[in-house]
């Protein structure tokens with residue numbers, strides 16, 4: 001556990017100070033200083049070192065708020081973010097550079113006009129965080145906002161108050177406070193923030209609050225990113241490695257005590273292998289918690305009584321049978337990793353988002369049935385997991401959508417900080433992480449520049465219109481279709497000429513290699529064999 005460090009009492013920001021705070025960071029954006037690449041790089045470097053120097057406070061706060069182990073606090077929050085800062089610093093210059101536009105995006109005559117896409121910061125943004133990864137999920141989007149050159153106000157979750165106070169100190173003592181501010185508080189403070197005009201709102205949290213945010217943003221046509229929850233299914237077929245599936249899915253429900261937006265809510269398993277899977281699950285549990293889950297220093301606790309009671313209600317309401325775990329201790333906010341075998345799709349364990357260490361197992365007769373059930377329970381979950389043969393996993397990917405997906409594991413697709421992450425439909429709008437974080441806070445502004453000397457070439461556009469000139473222009477620029485009215489590709493002279501020139505394949509690189517092989521064969525044949 002974390003070393004003893006002193007921690008400030010939670011203090012909400014005064015609601016009537018919020019317009020002034022917002023105006024101040026908005027004013028800083030208008031100074032244009034945040035657009036300078038060097039300024040952004042310095043802020044990212046400072047954030048890196050702030051994370052390093054505040055590690056003891058962050059570990060202590062995460063332990064206090066969530067009973068999060070140092071191991072998890074480092075791998076999923078602090079070290080994660082340090083990697084984010086370094087990744088962004090390594091790539092920022094490249095991301096921020098104008099994209100010069102040319103072939104194949106531009107038809108040849110337009111290449112005279114110096115078309116390019118400038119990467120401009122969106123402006124002043126609001127980032128609202130949830131409680132489960134209170135540090136990572138507030139600061140990872142912030143890395144993108146800094147990199148893009150935005151100013152920002154951050155609103156940590158009040159449900160993890162110790163973390164909220166450390167985050168405020170970390171940012172306001174180490175970063176440019178004219179550009180960035182932290183507002184602490186709950187509904188009144190967030191409502192006051194939503195009453196301000198933003199250039200983008202980045203929200204991570206529940207679908208219910210996401211809806212409030214999206215409605216409010218719509219009033220001023222403010223773009224929003226929503227990172228929401230979901231009822232994530234796991235599919236297990238007869239062809240799965242059941243021991244591996246059990247161990248990996250248990251990991252998905254024990255990290256942060258299952259308070260992970262991505263962890264599986266329910267497992268759809270072929271009924272023939274259900275009992276064996278449950279035996280493996282129990283074995284995996286014994287391996288991970290040789291002295292029981294409660295005694296383990298690794299297992300986090302439920303964040304507060306409200307969420308503890310919510311999870312208890314799900315367990316009380318189920319008609320299913322507990323096949324692993326089941327112990328609860330309200331005084332410690334402890335819930336044992338628990339699996340419930342259910343027989344109805346309408347069971348609360350199937351229908352409600354667990355967001356805790358409990359999940360259910362629903363036996364099915366076939367993969368067809370599993371896909372039908374999953375599409376009925378929630379058509380657009382944040383994640384899905386499939387344990388089956390290659391063909392079965394491919395079928396699951398094809399026949400059910402999700403924000404992201406992992407084959408043969410729990411949420412591994414989302415365990416890397418530099419690749420895009422986000423939901424789909426009602427599990428989220430927009431992606432971030434890595435380059436996507438930079439893009440998320442960037443306006444891609446296309447610019448062209450028409451040289452005076454080109455006037456004669458492009459004067460076809462002016463009235464009085466001249467059809468003859470248009471025909472001439474088309475003769476030089478319009479591409480002929482290589483398909484007919486039925487959508488079929490026409491294999492004309494061009495097609496066969498290309499086929500011959502490319503030696504039967506497609507693409508210049510392949511053709512080059514094939515020609516190289518032919519020439520080499522010819523050379524060897526004529527030289528080695530004396531011809």
Ligand SMILES: NC(=O)c1ccc[n+]([C@@H]2O[C@H](COP(=O)([O-])OP(=O)(O)OC[C@H]3O[C@@H](n4cnc5c(N)ncnc54)[C@H](O)[C@@H]3O)[C@@H](O)[C@H]2O)c1
Nearest residue numbers: 129130131156157186187190205206209227228229230261
């Ligand atoms: N997709 C993701 O990346 C992701 C990550 C973490 C959590 N989640 C989802 O978030 C949920 C759990 O997190 P949570 O409980 O912190 O979410 P939440 O929606 O209750 O709170 C998120 C934020 O919204 C603020 N808020 C709460 N009520 C509000 C209101 N009425 N008006 C304005 N602001 C309000 C909170 O202060 C907090 O900062 C789960 O549904 C989970 O799936 C999603």
Ligand SMILES: CC1=C(/C=C/C(C)=C/C=C/C(C)=C/C=C/C=C(C)/C=C/C=C(C)/C=C/C=C(\C)C=O)C(C)(C)CCC1
Nearest residue numbers: 075076077080132133136137255259260261262414415416
């Ligand atoms: C040791 C050497 C090597 C190999 C190392 C390997 C293969 C390490 C594997 C590490 C693993 C499995 C790490 C797992 C990490 C999991 C993480 C970070 C989970 C993160 C979860 C997150 C962020 C959750 C987010 C939640 C959200 C968004 C919603 O709630 C070699 C082979 C490289 C060689 C040298 C030595």
